[in-house]
Amino acid sequence: MSTPGRGLHGRVLDTLGPAITAGEYPPGSVLRTDELAQRFEVSRSVMREAVRVLESMHLVESRRRVGVIVRPAAAWNVYDPQVIRWRLAGADRPRQLRSLTVLRSAVEPVAAALAATHATAEQCAAITECALGMVAHSRGHKLEGYLLHDVAFHRLILTASGNEMFARLGDVVEEVLAGRTHHEVMFDDPDPAAVTLHVQVAEAIREGDATRAEHLTREITEGALKELDILAPNGRPATTG
Amino acid sequence: MSTPGRGLHGRVLDTLGPAITAGEYPPGSVLRTDELAQRFEVSRSVMREAVRVLESMHLVESRRRVGVIVRPAAAWNVYDPQVIRWRLAGADRPRQLRSLTVLRSAVEPVAAALAATHATAEQCAAITECALGMVAHSRGHKLEGYLLHDVAFHRLILTASGNEMFARLGDVVEEVLAGRTHHEVMFDDPDPAAVTLHVQVAEAIREGDATRAEHLTREITEGALKELDILAPNGRPATTG
DNA sequence: AGCCCATTACGTAGGACTAATTCAAGCCCT
DNA sequence: AGGGCTTGAATTAGTCCTACGTAATGGGCT
Structure with missing residues (x-):
């Protein structure tokens, strides 16, 4: 649609974003950065950039010693056009x-x-x-x-x-x-x-x-x-x- | 207010975000990642993460061989609470x-x-x-x-x-x-x-x-x-x- | 005018090290 | 003995660094 694939981290977001907004990971779910990096076959650098973007949308929160935590839907930036598209594509x-x-x-x-x-x-x-x-x-x-x-x-x-x-x-x-x-x-x-x-x-x-x-x-x-x-x-x- | 300093990249954003939303860099201005990293005394990785966040807010656009380009105000995600705070703090x-x-x-x-x-x-x-x-x-x-x-x-x-x-x-x-x-x-x-x-x-x-x-x-x-x-x-x- | 190529800055990869937070074991005090 | 506090070890994100890949730009050549 708007910016499909502005780099590898964008590719990751195209999968992770819809998955999170679709509720595939219930609030409080913990993801680990290097595990995700492995799953998407990208480097940690790329994965970290993707996480930072998700974080800026308030979809996740990253905490030391814990991992990347999925935030409840009430916290999401529902006005972010990207988030809107992801949700419209979902269930x-x-x-x-x-x-x-x-x-x-x-x-x-x-x-x-x-x-x-x-x-x-x-x-x-x-x-x-x-x-x-x-x-x-x-x-x-x-x-x-x-x-x-x-x-x-x-x-x-x-x-x-x-x-x-x-x-x-x-x-x-x-x-x-x-x-x-x-x-x-x-x-x-x-x-x-x-x-x-x-x-x-x-x-x-x-x-x-x-x-x-x-x-x-x-x-x-x-x-x-x-x-x-x-x-x-x-x-x-x-x-x- | 909400999340003051969630890592080094957040520190960078606290300075760069207000600067951009204040119009300190007119639309089309070109910033270079390495230069910014030097200016803020952070590594390129950290700077890249900050740029990714600004990019997700549509404040900037990053292009190869060119640099980080400041986008016109009409493109900004004015509903992003962070952007709102930055602009409210500005001129x-x-x-x-x-x-x-x-x-x-x-x-x-x-x-x-x-x-x-x-x-x-x-x-x-x-x-x-x-x-x-x-x-x-x-x-x-x-x-x-x-x-x-x-x-x-x-x-x-x-x-x-x-x-x-x-x-x-x-x-x-x-x-x-x-x-x-x-x-x-x-x-x-x-x-x-x-x-x-x-x-x-x-x-x-x-x-x-x-x-x-x-x-x-x-x-x-x-x-x-x-x-x-x-x-x-x-x-x-x-x-x- | 059109094509080619060297330059340049972002993009990606991955390893080393730091720091903070959690959890639990152990200690002390009651 | 039990409960609460302290301490330390394990874990995971955070940061830094270096190297190389890649694409777009602009100049020079044909």
Whole structure:
């Protein structure tokens, strides 16, 4: 995807990272550096660099006389794009997708409101163009083209918000939307209502109507949440009273 | 604060990280591993481990035959707690504080709404206790005690939301609140209206009133934003029309 | 202009030594 | 005799060092 194999230590991470985030090693598990080095057939230097990276993601903790200890999931840097990808590729992908979608539902409406105030003329034009592109690809099994414009649309709004924290969530949105199209069951054509909402959001931003942009975006993200509920009912298995 | 000096490479990071995030090396700057190792009086191995960590934060990129290249700020992992701390300690602290506060204003209301639905009885009790603790420390220059309860209050709500992404923002909130109390000019006693809002949020969550919890929390975060505007008017110097 | 090659800095390997932490054996005190 | 404290030995990560591999760059040659 992004950086597949930036050196030997990266190769090791591509295996170890997913294994840890998948819960293959329960919290508290102890790994030993030279044992791992042997297993992956790399030198200790390389293995140590890999461990340092895992450590910076708070996936593991390295203690003398003990080894490399796997930390509980609550400690993980769940905002690290690498960690997100690893988890999305793993078993609890549904839960992860839900977490990310809820995050979207919190952030994107506010981002849209800010975009309505801050967006430059060029950004407004680009956003509108994306919305029109979505319309153009909304019928006739053009899912790939639709996805492309959809991702660009949301990414542009997050950037136009002027908030760097929001802007950095573009990758997350892309991951979620791409996941919906590729992995989950995607209806043949996107929901026409959703397409219309995107066009209206573009309008609102263009007109500088922050409140309307916010409300419309909220409708979009709430739709995404409902869609998730249909595919995988109940994030936590609540006994439907 | 969290892990000051987990080995030699950590010592190096404590100096290099802040330097890079402070913009001391403009994007595209080239550092050489050996040179850095000499400067910090550590071996190349240690230096390489430090570089690997910086690389995983997307602060730098390491290329053969070239060196360690500083990446533009747009590429940085701004959600990494370490990066956040480095930036908060640096020169553009005000801008950073604003970004984080805007993020709070997006996330916390939604988190509060979810908490109203998901929180256990124990969590409700703890949240209420914190709110009462804030009241108890709201008068008479008891800022430290107030801060302690304030942080715990928001952290509990983020956790009670049941969303791991929200829960991990507890550190961010702590950093922001602590910053307000310690670094910025803090009025002798906290705003009484804010204290009341916290108590009411606790009520709403206890009663399971998601909408009310959300609106009240929104008032809190909007207050925080206004407070920022007073201290450092206009994140981007907009000519007040 | 295009190709080749020497330079250069990172990448990898592996051995030697240090230091810190755990665990247990042994000691002392009660 | 039992419990708690001290001490020391074993273990594993941490650090340093040296050598060699490798790829990208930039200059020089054709």
